[in-house]
Amino acid sequence: MYDLFSDLFDGFDWFMQPTTYKEEKKCPVCGRTYSDFRRDGKLGCSECYKVFRGPVTETLRQIHPSTVHVGKIPSKSGEELKLKRKYETLKQELSAAVKNEDYETAAKLHKQIREIENEVKKS
The missing domain is CATH 1.20.5 (Single alpha-helices involved in coiled-coils or other helix-helix interfaces)
Structure with missing residues (x-):
């Protein structure tokens, strides 16, 4: 039997449990997974930002609560x-x-x- 709501709630699993995100999900462009990001802190390509938007946003909020990151200015050429x-x-x-x-x-x-x-x- 087909569950009508399973597709709807698939996109919200990061919201309900941000630390237990489906780690087998892969970026269609570079093939990296969310567990790769959690391990080394790097996303593979620009598509990763779209694919893992929810859990990455939650992770960044935990690291930098209520701050806006504007980047670092190089000391010599900035x-x-x-x-x-x-x-x-x-x-x-x-x-x-x-x-x-x-x-x-x-x-x-x-x-x-x-x-x-x-x-x-x-x-």
Whole structure:
């Protein structure tokens, strides 16, 4: 007899028991399994992120609770990236300051943004 709900609940087994995920499931592209990921902490290809999304997300939440991982900036060659991130942060803060009608803070932020823009033009 065919169970109508078995296919529906197959996708939720990671949610119910994240540590006992069906480890025999393989990535159709590279052939790696979730147990391979648990063993060495590496996924084989971009398709693995889709195939093992649920259990990998749960594992990462256990490792990094309530944090957003933005990556590491190389110490020697990351100055441009650091400057770009600072620029984006200042733009967001400027927008918030204008929205809150805090024009004194907005003026300071605008000055910092212009300094960064001038520095980039010189490079």
